[in-house]
């Protein structure tokens with residue numbers, strides 16, 4: 001019997017790679033998509049899936065992804081994204097803001113729009129990786145907070161528009177996750193700044209914690225739509241309320 005088909009964007013690292021592994025374990029054939037082809041190829045080999053080089057901001061790459069999927073899709077995990085910079089709005093790096101909007105928002109719209117016919121045919125599920133940054137602002141978060149608020153708006157709009165279609169729409173909004181690349185990307189590879197994000201926090205969430213939730217959301221009975229799931233480590237009671245032991 002053929003396996004249900006899933007696409008995970010940003011599958012070369014962190015939450016996306018973990019989600020691909022968990023979904024494969026749950027019985028999905030996973031198309032692992034990201035810009036770093038070597039990484040997704042290695043992962044696809046490990047989980048008996050497929051790899052596609054896909055920058056979600058490139059129309060040509062998204063077209064290749066659609067071709068790889070074909071007519072029917074059971075699950076789309078829009079995970080590609082990230083934060084670039086931590087400067088106050090007064091010093092906004094506008095180019096970085098544009099790139100954040102491109103990957104986190106336009107990327108989700110481009111991939112979802114293109115795969116929607118296949119998702120409808122497959123009576124599928126759309127999962128979007130939002131963030132608690134899409135629910136509350138924090139100093140230095142400016143461009144990322146704005147982008148993830150937009151992601152939340154896109155998810156809510158999409159669910160309304162698809163109300164009469166056999167497609168579920170879910171946003172997962174994680175708080176602090178110690179993933180492979182998130183903080184390093186935000187601080188342009190500065191390891192000490194990246195480490196400081198998690199300093200003294202006993203147990204930040206892991207990529208596996210989020211992958212477990214992605215898989216749980218996708219494997220509920222077909223009539224059960226988890227609209228939005230907010231998840232934080234126990235040590236993070238709210239965006240600004242983080243228990244740190246020095």
Ligand SMILES: NC(=O)c1ccc[n+]([C@@H]2O[C@H](COP(=O)([O-])OP(=O)(O)OC[C@H]3O[C@@H](n4cnc5c(N)ncnc54)[C@H](OP(=O)(O)O)[C@@H]3O)[C@@H](O)[C@H]2O)c1
Nearest residue numbers: 010012013014015034035036055056080081177179181182
């Ligand atoms: N870590 C956290 O605390 C946290 C909290 C809330 C939400 N999130 C969200 O979770 C998602 C995954 O982040 P992560 O923490 O797992 O970080 P990560 O380890 O840095 O992974 C980011 C992934 O996104 C991919 N990506 C970036 N730009 C892309 C593009 N233009 N096209 C396709 N793929 C692209 C990267 O792959 P390539 O570089 O190979 O393309 C990589 O696989 C993001 O949407 C992030 O905003 C993270």
